[in-house]
Amino acid sequence: MKMRPGTQTGFLLCGKEWTDGEAMEVRSPWDQGLLGKVTVATRKDAREAVTHAVASVRRTRALPRWKRKEILEDIAAALIEQKERFAQLIVAEAGKPVRTARIEVERAILTFKTASEEAIRLGGESIPLDLTEGNEGRWGLVQRFPVGPVLAITPFNFPLMLVAHKLAPAIAAGCPVVLKPAPQTPFTALALGEVILKAGWPEEALAVLPLANEDTAWLAEREDRLKLVSFTGSAAVGWGLKARSGRKRVTLELGGNAALILHSDWRGSDVDQSQALEAVANRVAIGAFGYAGQSCISVQRVFVERTIFQTFLWKLVERAAKMVRGNPADEATEIGPVIRPADADRIEAWVKEAIEGGAKLVEGGGRDGSILQPTILTGTRSGMKVYDEEIFGPVVLVEPYDYFEEALAMVNRSRYGLQTGLYTRDAGRIMTAFRELEVGAVIVGDTPTWRLDPMPYGGVKDSGLGREGVRWAIEEMTEPRMLVMAGM
Template sequence: MAKSSSPGAIERGFLACGRELQEGREVVVRSPWDQSVVGTVREASHGAVMEAVGSLERSLAATRKLSAHERKRILLAVAEKIAAQKEELARLIVAEAGKPLKAARVEVERAVLTYTTAAEEAVRMTGEVLPLDLLKGNEGRWGMVRRFPAGPVFAITPFNFPLNLVAHKLAPAVAVGCPVLLKPAPQTPLSALRLGDFLLEAGWPAEALAVMLLSNEDAEFLLEQEERLKVLSFTGSAKVGWKLKQKAAKKRVLLELGGNAAMVVHGDWGDVEGVAKKAVLAGTSYAGQSCISVQRVYVERAVFDDFVAQAVKQAGRLVLGDPANEETDVGPVIRESDAERIESWVDEARAGGVTVLAGGSREGCVVEPTLLTGTRRGMKVLDEEVFAPVLAIEPYDDFNAVLDEVNHSPYGLQAGLFTRDVGRIFRAYETLDVGGLIVGDTPTWRIDPMPYGGVKDSGLGREGVRYAMDEMTEPKLLVMAV
């Protein structure tokens, strides 16, 4: 494989409450494309972690007193810094995550929106006044409810959106005045460190932020025994997320986990070519490494053959290869072990009688966009989260039955629906066990201010800036008898 153009190798310590510490186990960050060294960071020692937790706890007295105006100013300053370094940040994402450049640029734009939205919400989070003179003898009583920062947040982020998913932890926490200990993915820590730099440069108190790689043992210790951290906000796999929740004891827990996103295409929509193109792009963008990547596509039988033909045509147009190239659509998955797993799942499906309509092979970490049909329950490519550019396309005859088929999944994050019938739309809205139903687009569509999260194995609580702010605060009641 040709070497991609990327930033020179970066050597960074972790941010620990205003200091950049250099001790700890060395972690080498490598490009998923060509395995070149992107940077070197350090895993924090247990002592450094505990020192940081103490600093975060002490800083709460100051962060909770920051005015809404000051929090807004800090967040807008971070948004401006991200926008000013858009291309540099995009190429850093390409280098450490293997995300195609055009997708990395979109991620940077989304991070700007995330911080800008948080700045606006910081001054919009209001309380309410309650009449309490509802029974005789309570005349003159009234109540006021305000939200206060719950305390230091322990945030854990994945590799697939190393800038914007970090922003979805840091920005809401700053907006409500919560100190943060952020554990980024070890594959992609450099983007997180840059966001930490931006926050400190913007004026967020240094003692109120730590961006650290932690050992799994230290992470579990913090969840099980460290009561000074009040909130766990985790984005990652369902297996890990639910395990962490069991260990989180008395903490508030926000989980944004995996998915197995389905979309339903009814024949009344028309524009089969356009919908097929959307489905393939939504299932293969960033090599399918998103929890809302399209994985299952159910198409009404009357238009199924046409849809399949158009989907195969679209898959054949995609450009594979070096993520730093402007034209690349599908780059590598994050690790070769993941590519091997994906290949084995496809081979297993093929051996089980599934027809491979397109793709089905890999070269190194690059998995071909793969379209399958003839899948059935019990196959990993249909039941599990494949996290790859692999789509199962199946026909259906009955709309109610296909809704049941969509629900036959342990996951319930988002679903997509293409129909022009309002009755079907509301039937799907009421029936589908998902956190969000997207009509007229794929389940992969997301805008950052919206509530985002799922049910069943897909998580607990909601992200999306304002909704994460609610998760990181506690309502407090004041009753007045005058």
């Protein structure tokens, strides 16, 4: 896989790199320099990929568990060996700060290692059926089988880790995959595809196809030989794909405007509390502004009990002002560029709209090309885009509350529900939040940005459908089948 200015890289189909066709330029989010070109697959190419995927189902389904485990272990080993190569690809394509890019590679390694373990745990269940007279000697066996070819669609912001979350469970389950990576970050996905095939996964069971969005939608709608569509991206696109996917299974990991609740009981004495608030402010700053806020669980709304509101707010301002912005290739950089200049324009416009609507700019608001200052707003409300929608930029809203139940209601006053962070020491409040919050996960003692890759991950409302995390994704990619035995 090459990525040099002017060099054209082909898409991956049946183990070969195909360069015939229209080329798409891939540019650096940092300086808009040309990174390289990639061949765009056509509908004909996509149909051919599906044909090969269908033909490979019998082979992938028959791969013994030890072989799937071995393939996944070899992929993880290759990523360990090539860690810096993949980190630099992520920096170049996605504009992710290099320290954060290395963490992404580590997360992908963990995902493949976890999948290697889950591949041999994929078992069944024996069920007694001699429960009524006349059924003596009857029993049943339930086992999970791969659903078949999977269409996987991934976004730009985690070009390795989120691809791993599609491919690792598919390999563990025995499902062929047609992968459509984000147009901004195709090279990382193509490099991973080469690693996977070199590890022994059947060539016809993996295609990595940079496709036009309309051709991807056509594939989801018209190609009934695909059995599952697994999409990570925006809510509007995800729900549109689901509406067009007919009888296919669909899993959606979509966006959010993740909230955090900070209650005054987080630490006891005044001295301890001051230190505790400083630690929380540090975590919020990283969760809200790291990688320019381009994560679906980036901290966007922070609700703070009024008695500690001002103290926390200024600690957050102090931490935000110290964050290093600049070239993502520099080791010190914490905040790099947003993925496109158009996204910087949108974020800037949303902040301006909020201020004109009565919000107060506490910190930031400036911009240098595609790099935005970490921005803190207060006095925001429902009806403002920064409050209602997913900003996907380095902007956080900080608002006070008087009663814990009020904070819960403020979190739920959203069409999204992915993850929520919660800082309180009270077990009753924790369980109330766990019961009442309309989200996929409640993270106690940390921000909603925290995620460990083996855990079940997904949301409710407009934030998605189904769960990722290796074990749960394997369940989505398999279906239970029952064998009933009589008189044996």
